[in-house]
Amino acid sequence: MEKKIKIGLIGLGTVGSGVYKVLQNFDNIEIVKIAVHNKKKKRNIEGLDESIITDNAYEVVNDPEVQIVAELIGGTEPAFDLIKTAIKNGKHIVTANKELLAKHGEELFNYAQDNNKVILYEAAIAGGIPLIMPVKTILAGNKINKIKAILNGTTNYILTKMDVQGASYNEVLAEAQDLGYAETNPTGDVEGFDAAYKITTLATIAFGKRIKFENVYREGITKIRPEDMKAANEMGYKIKLIASAELDNEGKADVRVHPMLVPKYKTLAHIDYVTNAVTLSGNPVGEITLSGPGAGEFPTASSVVGDILAIVSELGKTDYILPMMRCNHNENAQMIDISQTQNKYYISICANNKTGVIGKIGTACGEHNISLASIVQKEVKDNCADITVITEICKEKDMLEVIETLKNDENILNVNSMIRVQV
């Protein structure tokens, strides 16, 4: 009989349970140790052998039998030290930990390489969507220079609901929390941290240069108003939280997460609720879009198990397994600060209903070399004339200056929103 490959799991929550169940289908794989937070917790997993469960995760990474460790607990500590210990002990790693990779990816991948071990992490970015392995293997002949992605299901759910129901952010958030789509403290999702972790690592492997998480610009969805949703719709757009990464001709990277007006003719505009999607542009391939479930027990398990199977298929056959899947990058990407970028903008302004206001807006833009694509004044409500502006591409710096100017104008009551527009 073929000798079974021995797996250790750290974490038996939603993802861990899914991985446990799916691995039962593979005769050549055996889970020999599982670390949990609370051994006494009742688990509804058929056939689970309680004797392999420990509440000391170091028993997994120190177990001499274990060949592959799947880290499925998330967060930076103790995951960081557990993975390093496992590597030191000669184990290959599969992880779904986006935060850890974003913050300590460089150190981890270098340490793995020094020890001739691999760290695979398909599940960490876009859940069940095949993304990391395709980028590292079948797309390896490409220079990828642009990524636009919806990488956070919670915020996409909230934005979709706001769009469909015409409801406010706070109403929909409460509903999403009730349904378990948003956490009690939603900051990690709604302020864009989760998407920023993911785009940090995705841009690093796509561009072949290390992106530092602290250099990724980040802006959440908490200020999006139902009025913005409605105005965007009327002008042919949907508002989405977009994780974006671009590499310019000089090799400088512009990586960010913020809401965007996405034209309805783009695939990303039609990615709704908790679905994720990634549009990659590369040479020679052109533009491809990969979409599917970005989270959940089974989609995430699909990716974790896929990574495990890739390692299993190579173990014992060669000393240097999966060379294309390694993620060492000696070069740190030079970054472009958001203030130096050029964008197209949507601005929503509330003004006194007086003659000359539209003219003032046009003049302020013109003085900063900003051309307008459209300017629409709608009905007056509560003494506020609702003015919507879409600019052509202009400098972020200039746009911010115009907004400052407008805010100081006596007839402009408020600049409600400034949202960038995908071109």
Place this chain on the structure above:
Amino acid sequence: MEKKIKIGLIGLGTVGSGVYKVLQNFDNIEIVKIAVHNKKKKRNIEGLDESIITDNAYEVVNDPEVQIVAELIGGTEPAFDLIKTAIKNGKHIVTANKELLAKHGEELFNYAQDNNKVILYEAAIAGGIPLIMPVKTILAGNKINKIKAILNGTTNYILTKMDVQGASYNEVLAEAQDLGYAETNPTGDVEGFDAAYKITTLATIAFGKRIKFENVYREGITKIRPEDMKAANEMGYKIKLIASAELDNEGKADVRVHPMLVPKYKTLAHIDYVTNAVTLSGNPVGEITLSGPGAGEFPTASSVVGDILAIVSELGKTDYILPMMRCNHNENAQMIDISQTQNKYYISICANNKTGVIGKIGTACGEHNISLASIVQKEVKDNCADITVITEICKEKDMLEVIETLKNDENILNVNSMIRVQV
């Protein structure tokens, strides 16, 4: 210096030229021999060394230096014999030949396996979209049981243009031929052969059982009328040529290519012009959609080069390279004939404008246990009352009998169209 991997190309047309150009970016790869049909043809390829060009493709497959042969000529012969000869001579194969794989895949993959060589073919199905490698590797933990795909750019271009312009099939075909999107003899595309070749191989690897091309039901787009496009649109659908494969609970396969009404909330409804897309449903992953350019010099080169790089990364490191990418299937799939399937249908009927006609249609359907989802009679033109029926799911056999009954009714002038509807 690292020793270069030696490549032989068969074919230097659109795809071959793209592959040649992209491979120039890789220092560890050298093209040492290229077979062309006509040596005298003027080629616009920078730096091309004429001395490595031959018009005898056997010089490529018999060249002892060559380690990987990329077959990029298409068609069954001489490609079939060339690939077998190359394998016999110890070479790994990369091919973009969908027809050859659909018709002779079983023999080729078995022959390669017997000789411990791999045949990779990412470019053969859906051009630049990462599809085969993801299905074989990162999705390997899944049981895929459903595929819905747009795999032919020419027909998708024609259908999109018919939809946008309200034009007839023949008008748009002529325009597509002028633009080079359709061939002078368009049969291979418009009658669904091309898509059928592709779904044959894709379903084989997704289901893990060999599908025989001759068992794939096939119906083209030549009978689609602008009126069908308009009616579909009004009811919330787009008409697309869908390559479909499903595996039922008993393991029987239903594989086919025919036009379908696709609901507008599905991603495939928004895949326009020459873009391709594949929606896969599997357990545990759920539903994922991969979309992008299905053909063209550079997208196709992306996939061919990706395959070459995968082989290169493993050569010399292990005797048994890329175990997950091998495509041997001992089992032939049991197939479900189209006549035994159940579907939802769109029917367009032209009838005399007499009372009782709608009743007769309803009765004929009822007698065959077919429930109607909707029935709409529109304005009378040229003495024809235009009646559009959408059924619930029913047996194909029953639907065909109803149509026979209706055709024999004195007040029914014609059944213009029967198109299946995606559910």
